[in-house]
Amino acid sequence: MNAPATLETPAAAPPGAPRARILAVTSGKGGVGKTFLSANLAAALALRGLRVLVLDADLGLANLDVVLNLHPKKTLHDVFTGQASLEQAVLPAPGGFSVLLAGSGLVEYSRLTPDVRDKLLAVIGEVTPRFDIVLLDTGAGISDVVLYTVSLADEVLIVATPEPTSMTDAYATIKVLATQQGRRDVKLIVNQVPRSGDGRAVAGQLKQVIDRFVAPPLGNPVELTLIGDVPIDAGVRDAVKKRQLVVQSMPGTPAAQAIVALAARLSP
Ligand SMILES: Nc1ncnc2c1ncn2[C@@H]1O[C@H](COP(=O)(O)OP(=O)(O)O)[C@@H](O)[C@H]1O
Numbered sequence: 001m002n003a004p005a006t007l008e009t010p011a012a013a014p015p016g017a018p019r020a021r022i023l024a025v026t027s028g029k030g031g032v033g034k035t036f037l038s039a040n041l042a043a044a045l046a047l048r049g050l051r052v053l054v055l056d057a058d059l060g061l062a063n064l065d066v067v068l069n070l071h072p073k074k075t076l077h078d079v080f081t082g083q084a085s086l087e088q089a090v091l092p093a094p095g096g097f098s099v100l101l102a103g104s105g106l107v108e109y110s111r112l113t114p115d116v117r118d119k120l121l122a123v124i125g126e127v128t129p130r131f132d133i134v135l136l137d138t139g140a141g142i143s144d145v146v147l148y149t150v151s152l153a154d155e156v157l158i159v160a161t162p163e164p165t166s167m168t169d170a171y172a173t174i175k176v177l178a179t180q181q182g183r184r185d186v187k188l189i190v191n192q193v194p195r196s197g198d199g200r201a202v203a204g205q206l207k208q209v210i211d212r213f214v215a216p217p218l219g220n221p222v223e224l225t226l227i228g229d230v231p232i233d234a235g236v237r238d239a240v241k242k243r244q245l246v247v248q249s250m251p252g253t254p255a256a257q258a259i260v261a262l263a264a265r266l267s268p
């Protein structure tokens with residue numbers, strides 16, 4: 001496993017220099033597993049030798065730190081307000097990847113002000129030359145903060161569960177991304193499936209509504225690619241309660257193995 005990248009190298013990268021692929025993890029609905037998957041996928045990608053950063057883009061209600069049992073002294077909020085450098089705020093996480101954590105209970109991040117916009121853009125511009133993959137773990141909903149964060153990503157990973165409310169919100173998110181941002185490629189992870197393989201049916205249903213209600217008015221079809229599914233697993237809840245990564249603490253479970261397979265499918 002590679003050591004997490006540090007930020008000791010100079011800030012400016014030459015034009016055309018290699019930079020991280022940026023993947024936004026989003027869903028519409030909350031509580032579907034975005035943060036759980038971001039953290040565990042990052043660990044699985046790091047095991048493949050990739051330098052991975054997870055940025056907690058749930059700026060006002062962050063909880064990646066809770067999932068990883070980290071107690072950051074400096075967060076993105078400190079970087080945004082000039083109280084910390086990026087070097088101080090990018091931290092190594094258990095699992096061999098790096099994190100940029102956000103604060104919680106910060107109402108100033110509930111709206112996308114020009115300041116937040118510029119600072120988020122600048123931070124992402126500065127970190128991408130140092131990593132192979134940057135995961136943006138967004139908050140729930142389709143607020144302007146979430147949509148802006150997703151607009152900064154090269155690829156969108158939608159997390160949905162087989163529940164009708166989650167599927168409806170996933171569809172609504174995809175529709176907004178297609179109509180407002182011109183997204184034509186969206187990746188899907190179906191989390192909390194009763195049985196491995198059940199994600200196909202969820203993807204099929206989503207594709208049907210997208211083809212019917214999103215593609216025709218826009219002309220070009222929206223391509224939904226199923227990356228895979230992750231079974232619902234009581235052990236996951238226990239691991240989350242103990243603040244452990246399932247890919248580390250229970251690598252033999254179907255959920256951990258499914259996440260390792262997702263990482264393989266997402267790898268270059
Ligand atoms: N595959 C799974 N099996 C069982 N429980 C899960 C699974 N994925 C997520 N969970 C549970 O759902 C909770 C919410 O997940 P979280 O990642 O915080 O959602 P989000 O970031 O989308 O709001 C987790 O704390 C965990 O208990």
Ligand SMILES: [Mg+2]
Nearest residue numbers: 034035058138
């Ligand atoms: Mg979350």
